Amino acid sequence: MSAKKANLSGELKKYFGFSTFKGQQELIIQELLEGKDIFVLMPTGGGKSLCYQLPALISEGTAIVVSPLIALMKNQVDAVNGLSSENGVAHVLNSSLNKTQTKQVFDDIKSGKTKLLYVAPESLIKEDYLEFFRDVKISFVAIDEAHCISEWGHDFRPEYRNLKSIIDKIADVPVIALTATATPKVQDDIQKTLGMTDALVFKESFNRANLYYEVRPKVNVDKEIVKFINKHKGKSGIVYCLSRRKVEEFAQLLQVNGINALPYHAGLDQKVRVTNQDKFLMEEADVIVATIAFGMGIDKPDVRFVIHYDFPKSLESYYQETGRAGRDGGEGHCLAFYDPKDIEKLEKFLAQKPVSEREIGLQLLNEVVGYAETSMSRRQYILYYFGETFDPVNGEGAKMCDNASNPPKLKDASEDLKKVLKLIQETSEKFKSKDLISVIVGKENAVTKSYKLEQTSFFGFGKHEKDNYWKTILRQATVQNFLQKDIETYGVLKISPKGREVLDGKFKDSFLIAEDREFDLSQTKADSDQVQMQASGSLDQNLFGQLKELRKKVAKKCGIP
Numbered sequence: 189m190s191a192k193k194a195n196l197s198g199e200l201k202k203y204f205g206f207s208t209f210k211g212q213q214e215l216i217i218q219e220l221l222e223g224k225d226i227f228v229l230m231p232t233g234g235g236k237s238l239c240y241q242l243p244a245l246i247s248e249g250t251a252i253v254v255s256p257l258i259a260l261m262k263n264q265v266d267a268v269n270g271l272s273s274e275n276g277v278a279h280v281l282n283s284s285l286n287k288t289q290t291k292q293v294f295d296d297i298k299s300g301k302t303k304l305l306y307v308a309p310e311s312l313i314k315e316d317y318l319e320f321f322r323d324v325k326i327s328f329v330a331i332d333e334a335h336c337i338s339e340w341g342h343d344f345r346p347e348y349r350n351l352k353s354i355i356d357k358i359a360d361v362p363v364i365a366l367t368a369t370a371t372p373k374v375q376d377d378i379q380k381t382l383g384m385t386d387a388l389v390f391k392e393s394f395n396r397a398n399l400y401y402e403v404r405p406k407v408n409v410d411k412e413i414v415k416f417i418n419k420h421k422g423k424s425g426i427v428y429c430l431s432r433r434k435v436e437e438f439a440q441l442l443q444v445n446g447i448n449a450l451p452y453h454a455g456l457d458q459k460v461r462v463t464n465q466d467k468f469l470m471e472e473a474d475v476i477v478a479t480i481a482f483g484m485g486i487d488k489p490d491v492r493f494v495i496h497y498d499f500p501k502s503l504e505s506y507y508q509e510t511g512r513a514g515r516d517g518g519e520g521h522c523l524a525f526y527d528p529k530d531i532e533k534l535e536k537f538l539a540q541k542p543v544s545e546r547e548i549g550l551q552l553l554n555e556v557v558g559y560a561e562t563s564m565s566r567r568q569y570i571l572y573y574f575g576e577t578f579d580p581v582n583g584e585g586a587k588m589c590d591n592a593s594n595p596p597k598l599k600d601a602s603e604d605l606k607k608v609l610k611l612i613q614e615t616s617e618k619f620k621s622k623d624l625i626s627v628i629v630g631k632e633n634a635v636t637k638s639y640k641l642e643q644t645s646f647f648g649f650g651k652h653e654k655d656n657y658w659k660t661i662l663r664q665a666t667v668q669n670f671l672q673k674d675i676e677t678y679g680v681l682k683i684s685p686k687g688r689e690v691l692d693g694k695f696k697d698s699f700l701i702a703e704d705r706e707f708d709l710s711q712t713k714a715d716s717d718q719v720q721m722q723a724s725g726s727l728d729q730n731l732f733g734q735l736k737e738l739r740k741k742v743a744k745k746c747g748i749p
């Protein structure tokens with residue numbers, strides 16, 4: 189072992205051509221070669237693959253690498269096979285192989301030729317495979333994208349759940365689990381599910397200091413994005429939308445506006461998808477408009493912006509998606525458009541899900557709202573979510589967000605919070621935000637009437653402020669955990685233990701909200717979006733003439749030169 193240890197740099201050079209290890213790679217590899225169980229939490233692009241590829245290449249036997257996506261496996265296998273002078277040290281074992289191919293893979297493992305075997309978890313379960321693995325020399329097991337084990341991760345895969353028992357059946361070998369998801373909840377889930385509570389944990393910072401984070405209210409979003417992209421003309425960027433329909437419409441809209449954009453979503457024909465992705469990678473297209481189906485395993489180093497047309501379902505997803513910007517260390521602008529109504533839609537969608545999924549989903553959404561509306565350093569907020577503390581003044585990249593470069597005015601709303609909590613207490617915690625606001629600003633509705641709330645002393649106590657102000661108070665109070673939404677009667681606001689402390693006078697901090705951040709956009713939303721959408725319709729080969737006209741019209745309409 190020690191001979192290997194001394195020589196790791198040499199092996200790195202020999203196989204990968206790199207002269208130095210990145211981050212903690214060397215330490216991780218040493219410990220793995222010593223036979224320890226390892227848990228690696230490293231952001232995307234940190235160099236996780238090498239942590240198992242290199243030791244696999246220099247160990248006796250075959251390392252089993254569990255990976256969730258066939259496409260990812262293929263990429264990796266090709267990459268590894270490109271490294272070694274002997275051909276074919278890495279193979280894939282999954283449902284895409286036919287009988288002959290499978291047999292060939294098995295033969296190569298038996299002969300000791302195969303150093304890395306990439307398998308999908310569902311293939312690993314097969315009885316005859318298990319039999320086979322027990323008879324050959326396995327060096328260790330690597331579980332890549334290990335967050336797939338956790339429902340709290342951004343990509344839960346039930347097949348990952350049983351990995352522990354399968355691995356136990358195969359061999360008593362070291363296990364290395366790797367992920368770019370580091371929320372404390374997910375980390376805990378992974379370690380427990382894999383029985384790795386004693387594993388050595390290597391965690392690297394998730395701070396992406398070169399990324400600039402910005403959130404804008406979702407007003408005139410189409411126009412805003414067109415303007416933004418025009419400012420970054422010729423640069424690579426991704427625009428994420430939630431729905432496939434939106435992806436197609438918006439890609440068209442960008443095209444109409446003279447931007448070289450292509451759509452990407454899982455509903456597109458496979459050929460179209462691959463072509464569009466390749467065009468983006470080869471820089472024949474500047475912008476890809478996509479659902480979240482786009483991006484896993486995409487390694488385009490010079491993506492200069494990631495725009496979220498719609499807000500994502502979790503902060504984790506947001507981090508992953510924005511993480512595709514600036515991988516080369518250069519500039520990366522992460523711009524998200526936020527409308528509380530979008531969140532309400534997501535909440536409604538979750539309301540139809542089974543209880544556990546719904547609860548998780550709602551909590552994750554709550555974090556998203558907190559991020560969108562926060563007045564603190566966005567970087568600090570994200571890193572806090574990953575269990576990291578960040579110094580918003582001197583930390584690396586501290587200036588790189590809208591809140592840092594243009595700090596919002598803060599308002600101490602502690603008194604208003606108290607009033608709201610009192611109202612909720614006195615009305616027996618049975619109303620939703622909408623009805624509470626009616627009571628606060630003194631607007632009758634069916635609910636206030638049926639409960640005769642107009643006759644109470646508190647009806648209209650807050651009418652000197654706008655509805656939006658109170659909405660912000662209620663949302664921030666929820667995000668900051670003074671209130672919690674009741675899960676069963678979804679949307680009903682209840683007072684949390686922390687909220688009770690406020691009522692009892694035990695809570696001494698102040699409740700701060702950003703004064704000039706109002707996110708209810710119903711009054712300001714322009715209808716120009718709609719017009720453009722209808723006008724663009726579906727694109728056709730012979731529509732160029734009309735297209736030109738249209739482009740002019742739309743440009744005029746949007747005020748785009």
Ligand code: ADP
Binds near residue numbers: 208209210213237238
């Ligand atoms: P992750 O899986 O953590 O997202 P990858 O394993 O895909 O990251 O590695 C990201 C990139 O970093 C790859 O292009 C890889 O070749 C490169 N890389 C990894 N280790 C090193 C190293 N020691 N020196 C230079 N580049 C490295």
Ligand code: MG
Binds near residue numbers: 236332
């Ligand atoms: Mg990886």
